[in-house]
Amino acid sequence: MGQHVARHWRETPERYRLEAGKCKKCGSIQFPGRLVCPDCGAREFETIRLSGKGELATYTIIRVAPMGFADMAPYAVGIVKLDEGIHVMGQVTDCNPEELKIGDRVTTQFRRINEEGKTGMIVYGYKFVPDLGL
Amino acid sequence: MTREVAVIGIGMTKWGELWEKSLRDIAVEAALKCLDDAGVDKVDAITIGCMSSGLFNAQEHLAGVIPDYLGQHFVPAIRVESACASGGLAVKTAYMEVASGLADSALAIGVEKMTDVDGGEATFALASAADQDNEAFHGVSFPGLYAMMAHAHMHQYGTTLEQLAQVSVKNHYNGSMNPHAQFPYKVTLEQVMNSTKVADPMRILHCSPITDGSAAVLLVPVEVAKKMKKPYAVIIGIGHASDTIALCQRKSLCQLPAVETAGQRALKMAGKTIRDIDFAEVHDCFTIAEIMVMEALGVVEPGQGGPATMKGLTALDGDFPINPSGGLKSKGHPVGATGVAQIVESVSQLRGEAGQRQIKNARTALTQNMGGSGASSIVHILEAR
Numbered sequence: 001m002g003q004h005v006a007r008h009w010r011e012t013p014e015r016y017r018l019e020a021g022k023c024k025k026c027g028s029i030q031f032p033g034r035l036v037c038p039d040c041g042a043r044e045f046e047t048i049r050l051s052g053k054g055e056l057a058t059y060t061i062i063r064v065a066p067m068g069f070a071d072m073a074p075y076a077v078g079i080v081k082l083d084e085g086i087h088v089m090g091q092v093t094d095c096n097p098e099e100l101k102i103g104d105r106v107t108t109q110f111r112r113i114n115e116e117g118k119t120g121m122i123v124y125g126y127k128f129v130p131d132l133g134l
Numbered sequence: 135m136t137r138e139v140a141v142i143g144i145g146m147t148k149w150g151e152l153w154e155k156s157l158r159d160i161a162v163e164a165a166l167k168c169l170d171d172a173g174v175d176k177v178d179a180i181t182i183g184c185m186s187s188g189l190f191n192a193q194e195h196l197a198g199v200i201p202d203y204l205g206q207h208f209v210p211a212i213r214v215e216s217a218c219a220s221g222g223l224a225v226k227t228a229y230m231e232v233a234s235g236l237a238d239s240a241l242a243i244g245v246e247k248m249t250d251v252d253g254g255e256a257t258f259a260l261a262s263a264a265d266q267d268n269e270a271f272h273g274v275s276f277p278g279l280y281a282m283m284a285h286a287h288m289h290q291y292g293t294t295l296e297q298l299a300q301v302s303v304k305n306h307y308n309g310s311m312n313p314h315a316q317f318p319y320k321v322t323l324e325q326v327m328n329s330t331k332v333a334d335p336m337r338i339l340h341c342s343p344i345t346d347g348s349a350a351v352l353l354v355p356v357e358v359a360k361k362m363k364k365p366y367a368v369i370i371g372i373g374h375a376s377d378t379i380a381l382c383q384r385k386s387l388c389q390l391p392a393v394e395t396a397g398q399r400a401l402k403m404a405g406k407t408i409r410d411i412d413f414a415e416v417h418d419c420f421t422i423a424e425i426m427v428m429e430a431l432g433v434v435e436p437g438q439g440g441p442a443t444m445k446g447l448t449a450l451d452g453d454f455p456i457n458p459s460g461g462l463k464s465k466g467h468p469v470g471a472t473g474v475a476q477i478v479e480s481v482s483q484l485r486g487e488a489g490q491r492q493i494k495n496a497r498t499a500l501t502q503n504m505g506g507s508g509a510s511s512i513v514h515i516l517e518a519r
Binding site for chain 1: 253254255257258261267268269270271272273274275277278281282283285286289330331332333334335336378380381382383387
């Protein structure tokens with residue numbers, strides 16, 4: 001289903017640059033940023049950029065995909081525990097999904113997420129790529 | 135301050151892919167069965183649980199549609215939404231109407247008509263119960279979210295695919311005796327474990343289906359129920375809680391804190407412990423969900439859900455039967471109707487009217503309904519009178 005351009009545009013800081021909010025009171029990191037810290041209730045944050053590096057906490061292989069993703073299936077989606085200690089969800093790409101396992105090291109790359117129909121906008125964001133230690 | 139509230143009427147129709155019937159048809163059919171069961175023809179208030187008639191049927195404003203087609207003109211109606219927990223929320227809202235004294239009777243209807251769109255659109259509509267900006271954006275499906283919980287649970291506790299599959303085998307066995315069930319037949323462990331993959335490790339027979347269906351219950355003050363000379367059940371506990379919308383922001387990927395909190399609140403209100411409960415209807419949208427819910431409710435310790443299921447703890451003749459109706463897996467999961475149907479099954483059991491799947495000496499029941507990947511949950515406790 002097509003979504004208005006502004007809906008994607010306003011998410012650009014976290015999707016393109018992994019910008020997160022670090023609570024000025026308790027130091028907890030929120031990704032994406034929020035107005036209220038869920039840990040201490042404070043309302044002031046400093047903008048930081050996440051490393052994008054971490055390890056796979058869990059994953060799945062999507063074989064029956066939602067609308068807009070059918071042509072990519074099967075594809076892997078995972079939750080990654082970043083080195084900063086927070087968990088982030090995204091697709092895991094450039095790998096054989098069958099060989100993934102919990103604990104695998106990954107890095108984050110800027111990728112195309114999908115297209116909104118034949119003439120719609122191309123939507124970008126981050127995906128995880130297994131770290132081959134190269 | 136508040137009045138005790140009883141369920142005096144229940145109604146449910148055969149669930150399935152009901153292409154010949156509309157959303158309003160199925161809601162009215164269930165509501166009429168409920169009113170006939172109670173012997174009532176007029177109500178003071180109506181509450182409607184429906185997740186997404188906008189995306190499934192392009193029809194909002196059910197608070198107008200349903201009373202109109204039910205012939206309850208000028209009756210006030212409230213439609214509530216909490217994703218797959220919308221039905222449970224409709225029952226809670228009806229309870230609030232009656233307990234507060236605002237209404238002397240409140241009809242709670244749960245309904246979802248999901249086959250007016252194709253499978254891809256239905257998957258999209260269901261995914262709107264997840265975090266649209268941070269989960270659905272990445273192409274994760276609902277089976278995918280629960281699949282990630284399953285992998286985490288297997289990694290942390292050693293839960294096996296066989297244990298998960300046994301949930302489906304058990305619930306289909308129970309559902310084979312439920313004339314309202316969408317898939318009233320038994321499945322074997324081998325069939326579940328070899329069925330088509332949807333989102334690893336969840337296969338199709340680990341997943342609740344897409345269903346058209348409705349269910350309704352009528353709530354009145356206990357004082358009124360007593361005069362109606364019919365068996366009734368009293369709602370003695372309600373617990374309701376929320377949690378992070380995104381799965382990845384939970385402290386643990388294999389626990390359901392909203393379910394745990396809702397369960398504790400309901401038990402506290404009822405003055406009961408989980409050991410006082412005779413059976414439960416829980417939200418087995420996926421096999422892993424039933425395992426995690428029984429752990430969250432304290433039926434077993436965390437990590438013990440799988441082994442306990444294999445040992446038969448939750449079977450119809452076990453010490454703690456779960457989902458005698460067949461659960462979401464076999465009975466079907468018209469999302470907004472599920473929470474109401476759990477109350478229908480519970481009252482049916484408490485009245486001793488559940489036929490072949492009747493649990494002996496059932497006096498106290500617990501129902502647990504859940505939204506999304508666990509961002510909301512509602513627990514009701516009912517007692518036979």
